[in-house]
Amino acid sequence: MYKNFLRYIISVLFLLGVCGQANADFKVGFVYVGPTGDHGWTYQHDEGRKAVEAAGIKTTYVESVPEGADAERVIRQLAQSGHDLIFTTSFGYMDPTNKVAKDFPNVKFEHATGYKREHSNVSTYSARFYEGRTLLGHMAGKMTKTNVIGYIASFPIPEVIRGINAMTLAAQKVNPDIKTKIVWVFTWYDPGKESEAAQALIDQGADVIMQHTDSTAPVQVAEKAGVWSFGQASDMQRFAPKSILTSIIDDWAPYYVERSIAARDGTWKQQDTWHGLKEGMVAMAPYNSAMGSDLVKEVEQLQKDLASGKTHSFTGPIYDQKGNILVADGSVADDGMLAGMNVYVKGVEGDIPK
Amino acid sequence: MIKIEKRNDVSPSIYFLTPILAIFLTLFGGGIIFYVLGFNPIEALKFFFITPISDLYGFSELLVKATPLCLIAIGLSFCFKSNNWNIGAEGQLIFGGIVGGGVALLFYGHDGFYILPIIILSGAIGGMIFAMIPAVLKTYFNTNEILVSLMLVYVAKLLLDYLVVGPWSNPEGFNFPETRQFSEASRMPVLFDGLRIHAGIFITLITVFLSWLILYKTYLGFQIKVSGLSLKTAKYAGYKGKTMIIVVFMISGACAGLAGVGEITGPIGQLHRNISPDYGFTAIIVAFLGRLNPVGIIFASLVVALTYLGAETAQIFLQVPKYTGQVFQGMILFFLLGSDYLLFFKIKFLGLKKNEL
Numbered sequence: 001m002y003k004n005f006l007r008y009i010i011s012v013l014f015l016l017g018v019c020g021q022a023n024a025d026f027k028v029g030f031v032y033v034g035p036t037g038d039h040g041w042t043y044q045h046d047e048g049r050k051a052v053e054a055a056g057i058k059t060t061y062v063e064s065v066p067e068g069a070d071a072e073r074v075i076r077q078l079a080q081s082g083h084d085l086i087f088t089t090s091f092g093y094m095d096p097t098n099k100v101a102k103d104f105p106n107v108k109f110e111h112a113t114g115y116k117r118e119h120s121n122v123s124t125y126s127a128r129f130y131e132g133r134t135l136l137g138h139m140a141g142k143m144t145k146t147n148v149i150g151y152i153a154s155f156p157i158p159e160v161i162r163g164i165n166a167m168t169l170a171a172q173k174v175n176p177d178i179k180t181k182i183v184w185v186f187t188w189y190d191p192g193k194e195s196e197a198a199q200a201l202i203d204q205g206a207d208v209i210m211q212h213t214d215s216t217a218p219v220q221v222a223e224k225a226g227v228w229s230f231g232q233a234s235d236m237q238r239f240a241p242k243s244i245l246t247s248i249i250d251d252w253a254p255y256y257v258e259r260s261i262a263a264r265d266g267t268w269k270q271q272d273t274w275h276g277l278k279e280g281m282v283a284m285a286p287y288n289s290a291m292g293s294d295l296v297k298e299v300e301q302l303q304k305d306l307a308s309g310k311t312h313s314f315t316g317p318i319y320d321q322k323g324n325i326l327v328a329d330g331s332v333a334d335d336g337m338l339a340g341m342n343v344y345v346k347g348v349e350g351d352i353p354k
Numbered sequence: 355m356i357k358i359e360k361r362n363d364v365s366p367s368i369y370f371l372t373p374i375l376a377i378f379l380t381l382f383g384g385g386i387i388f389y390v391l392g393f394n395p396i397e398a399l400k401f402f403f404i405t406p407i408s409d410l411y412g413f414s415e416l417l418v419k420a421t422p423l424c425l426i427a428i429g430l431s432f433c434f435k436s437n438n439w440n441i442g443a444e445g446q447l448i449f450g451g452i453v454g455g456g457v458a459l460l461f462y463g464h465d466g467f468y469i470l471p472i473i474i475l476s477g478a479i480g481g482m483i484f485a486m487i488p489a490v491l492k493t494y495f496n497t498n499e500i501l502v503s504l505m506l507v508y509v510a511k512l513l514l515d516y517l518v519v520g521p522w523s524n525p526e527g528f529n530f531p532e533t534r535q536f537s538e539a540s541r542m543p544v545l546f547d548g549l550r551i552h553a554g555i556f557i558t559l560i561t562v563f564l565s566w567l568i569l570y571k572t573y574l575g576f577q578i579k580v581s582g583l584s585l586k587t588a589k590y591a592g593y594k595g596k597t598m599i600i601v602v603f604m605i606s607g608a609c610a611g612l613a614g615v616g617e618i619t620g621p622i623g624q625l626h627r628n629i630s631p632d633y634g635f636t637a638i639i640v641a642f643l644g645r646l647n648p649v650g651i652i653f654a655s656l657v658v659a660l661t662y663l664g665a666e667t668a669q670i671f672l673q674v675p676k677y678t679g680q681v682f683q684g685m686i687l688f689f690l691l692g693s694d695y696l697l698f699f700k701i702k703f704l705g706l707k708k709n710e711l
Contacts, residue, residue, distance in 0.1 A: 029670075062669050064676050068628040069621035072550070073415050074666055080411075081670055091530060092628065103548070115528070155519065156529045186515055186531070342529065352529075354520060 026264045028052055028256075029078035030061040031071070033090035034189060040214030040233040041188070041250070045089045045112075047234075048252030052260045067092025072099060079104040085263040087256065088112065098122055108263050113159065115339075120270050125255060128276030129159070130166035130338070131306045132248035134313040135284060135299055136230050137170030139245050140208040141178055142295055143228050144171075150201025151182045152194055152211035152218055156352045158341045160212050165345045166313040167210065172347050180348045181206055191217035202227055219244055235285040246299075247285035254280055274335065277307040314338065319346040357702040364697055370650065372697055373643050376689035377657060383685050384678075393672060401671045402682075406663035414549035416659050418621060422447070422613035422630070424655035425558045426637035428565050429609025431646040432602040435569070436578040437585065440603060442488065442503030443610040444634025445510035446481040450611020451618045452514055453480025455625040458540040458618070459522060459533060469539045474557070474615055481611015482604045484510065489603035493596040499603075507634070518625055532626035542620040554616035561609060566648040568605075578602060610634060639687050658683060 030049050034042035046061065053059050060083065065074045071093050078086050079100055085108045088097045094114035101109045101119045109122045117124055140149045149171060153160050168180045181204055183197040194213050198221040201209060210230040211218040216239040222229035223240035231237065231247025255275065262268040275281035284303060287296045305311035314333035318326045320343045327333050344352060384402070385395035406412045426443045433440040454477030461469045488502035515531070524534045542552035569575040577598055581588040588595060617629055640658050644651030665679025 035676075060670055060673065062666060062676065066628050066631040067626070068631060069418070069617060070631060070662075070666075072621065073663075076411070077666060077670055092532075092626065095535070095623075155531055158528055186519055340528065 025058075025082060027058045027060060027083045028260050028263075029083035029086040030059065031065050031074055031078070031086065031088045031090075031093060032061060032063040033065065033067060033092065034214075035064050036061070038189065038214060039216055039236070039239075042089070044234050044250045045087070045252055048256040049087075051253035052256050055257050055261065057260050057264065065093075072096035075100045075109075076103070079107045084108065085110065085260055085268070108268050110259060117270060117272065123259075123270050123272065125273035125275075126159070127250055127281040128274055129248060129250070129282055130162045130313050131276045132282050132284060133163040133166040134170040134306060135246070135303055136210055136248070137167035137172075138174055138299055138302055139230075139291060139295065140167065140210070140228070141171030141173070141175035143245070143291060144175065144178060144208050146205045146207045147175065147177045147179060148205045148207065149178055149180050150198070150204070150206030150209045151180055152197045152201070152209070152213055153182050153184050154188050154213050155186060156184065156342075156354075158339060161344065161352065162338055162341045163212055164348060165318075165341065168345055168347050169314065169318065178347065182348065182350055184353055185213060187213065189214045191215040194218050195221045198222060199225075216240075231285060237285060237288075242290070244285075245288045245291055249283040249285055251280055251283045277303060278309070320344065321346055321348065357704055359700040359702060361698055361700050368697065370645060370647075372693045373645060373650070373654070373690055375693055376643075376686055379689040379693075380682060380685040383689070384682055387678075387681070388674075391674065393674070398668065398672060398674075402664035402668045402678075403660060405671070406660065406667045411549060412663065414546070414551040416656060416663060417555055418550050418552075419662055420655040420659035421554050421558050422617055422633045423637050423640050423658055424652055425561055425613040425616070426610045426634055427640035427644060427651045427655060428558075428561055428648060429606035430637055430641040431644075431648070431651060432565070432569070432578060432605045434582075434641060435646050436581045436598065436602050438489075438492075438599055438602055439500045440485065440488070440503050440606050441500050441638070442485070442506050442634070443606065443637055444630060444632060445503070445507035446484045446607040446610035447614035447617075447630050447634045448507070448510040448514055449484035449614070450477040450481030450607075451614030451625065451629050452510070452517065453477055453611070454615035455533065455536075455618050456517075456522070458536045459625075461540055462534060462537055464537065465539045467539075469537075470542070470619065473540055473619060474612065477615025478608040478611045481614065482608040485603040485607020485610070486600060489600045493599050514625070514629070515627055518627060522625065524624075533624050535624045536619065540619055541623060542616065550621050552616075552620040554620050557612055557616065561612070562648045562652060565605075569648070574598075574601070610637075636683070639683060643686060643690060657686070661686075 032042045032045060036042055036046040049059050049061055062074050065071055067090060075086060075088060075096055087110045089112045091113045094111055094116050097109050097111045098116050098118040101122045105121055111122060111124050113126045114124050151164055153164065164180060171178045181201055183200055185193045185197050187193055194211060194215050195217040198209050198218040202225045208228040209218055209222045211232055214233055216236050219229040219231055219236050219240035223243040228245055229240055229243045231244050233250050235247045235249055237244050287299060312332040314327060316327035316331050317329040320326050381399060385399055388395045388398035407416050430440060430443055454473045457473045457476045487506060488499040491497040491502050492499045518531045518533055522533045523529060524532055542554050545551050577593045581598060613633060618625055622629060636658060640651060640654045644654035661679050661682045665676055668674050668678060669676050
């Protein structure tokens with residue numbers, strides 16, 4: 001009896017000690033694939049980190065971590081050096097994140113854009129960027145004179161194909177004659193390749209350019225050529241003030257703050273998050289007045305409807321390139337279908353690289 | 355008047371001590387940089403050079419990082435010693451990885467002790483064949499091996515890109531640019547539970563020993579050294595220059611290929627676009643820092659590997675930019691070349707003579 005009581009006291013004291021310490025030293029780590037000054041993907045993640053810092057939580061980041069053998073060590077070092085929550089912000093960190101998570105059950109992990117949650121302390125998160133693409137498609141369909149929309153694509157993964165399809169569907173709705181031309185560059189960030197691709201698309205008659213890559217090169221090429229363009233990941237307006245109609249902004253800040261506070265307060269739970277315009281993870285930069293106030297109003301309304309759920313980016317009837325029905329009239333594509341999307345819709349030119 | 359004279363008597367002990375001097379000068383220079391950035395220099399250097407290897411895991415990671423660097427640098431030393439400038443070890447590494455990885459995918463789902471040796475051997479052969487391209491072009495068509503080997507790096511990178519995006523991509527991987535994870539039988543056995551250090555380190559050690567044997571105990575090694583010192587002498591002695599050029603490139607390529615296969619079957623476990631963070635280029639620094647000597651290269655690879663780990667810990671604990679690691683590598687090379695210059699040349703300050711005015 002006496003012994004048990006003593007044991008109880010000791011364990012309570014120990015727990016108090018551990019908890020007290022954990023709260024005081026609570027730290028959040030971030031692993032970035034690029035430099036924080038890339039004005040695109042990593043830049044936006046770092047803006048999110050700064051918001052966590054502003055909320056009074058200590059943060060650490062490691063930038064330009066290659067997606068090879070080094071990633072696992074960096075993630076492990078963050079876990080080992082007392083970080084309680086770690087955001088790994090690139091797809092290539094998927095396996096290393098899960099591997100380290102296994103060895104650090106008390107540390108929470110959040111992996112961006114992946115699909116593996118092998119342990120209960122791993123969550124995944126991504127944004128419904130395709131909702132932004134729907135808005136882009138609407139604008140592109142209205143603004144194009146040549147009826148050719150140029151699209152610079154990175155890798156034929158579902159996320160990219162979803163963007164192409166969402167854009168094409170929205171453009172067709174306002175302009176049934178449009179065609180989407182695609183150049184695959186097989187990189188996320190290569191200003192040289194991206195500008196070549198943009199130029200090639202313009203030469204093929206595209207007068208609206210958009211890209212699913214991270215550099216500012218395509219908008220700069222568009223500005224020079226006098227065609228319309230859209231920014232990606234961050235507001236790229238200052239790189240092409242005349243040409244940019246708007247930018248899709250990845251806003252990770254609210255999510256990072258929410259999850260960091262949850263982890264600190266002990267309410268963090270594993271989840272798979274897919275937020276969009278509604279939650280603010282996808283945001284739009286100010287619309288360019290050059291497209292006319294009527295169109296701006298239309299797009300703003302569409303943005304509201306997408307956010308409220310009144311409109312869905314993938315509302316039937318949707319056909320594939322061969323004319324087979326993908327989504328029946330009156331229904332909308334479910335998340336499962338969106339997550340594994342690997343066919344083009346009608347109106348997209350070419351084949352998905354295999 | 356300043357006059358620069360060549361020194362004729364450079365003692366071998368000083369020749370091998372200057373790299374150590376270069377490292378100390380780098381520490382000193384690094385300390386100054388940290389001080390200017392507003393950190394306590396001793397503290398910062400401790401985070402950079404001590405903290406990463408203060409536990410068993412860190413030490414194992416140091417070896418994981420040094421293994422490919424050492425292996426490639428050993429191979430490069432054959433080329434550099436004989437005045438053949440193989441700059442494309444990165445491409446040979448990638449091509450070795452492609453061939454080895456292809457074999458690993460071929461054996462996907464199979465089991466057997468013979469699988470891993472076949473993969474390792476095919477990786478070495480892959481790197482060897484890829485290195486023979488600049489060698490054959492040099493010997494028979496008089497091309498410049500620096501340009502050819504360097505340009506082939508991009509060929510290998512693009513080939514890898516093509517394979518992991520297209521024909522070899524994981525069928526269950528949602529089109530992400532990577533292959534399947536290799537089966538257990540295709541993976542390098544890990545030496546200790548919980549650490550990443552794998553059997554590849556034995557391949558490196560055996561290679562170091564063999565290369566020492568070849569360089570210092572065989573006729574081929576003698577030929578390599580003579581050709582490096584004077585091509586004319588080698589010709590006069592009747593050495594078959596063309597064969598030797600091809601052989602040193604083959605050795606170098608095989609080593610790089612082994613490094614590639616060690617990475618993909620070791621810590622990575624699959625093929626994707628980032629199998630090497632430019633090990634093939636960093637190994638050039640390692641080869642020269644190690645004085646093209648097998649034992650020197652072992653130490654040099656550990657030092658350079660430490661600058662990588664240090665850059666990571668310094669970033670985590672001090673939030674200095676990741677590129678400090680590259681600054682340190684640059685400083686090491688700078689101080690080494692600088693002290694080499696002073697080693698081989700004498701600078702004389704001569705007073706101006708009156709009649710010269």
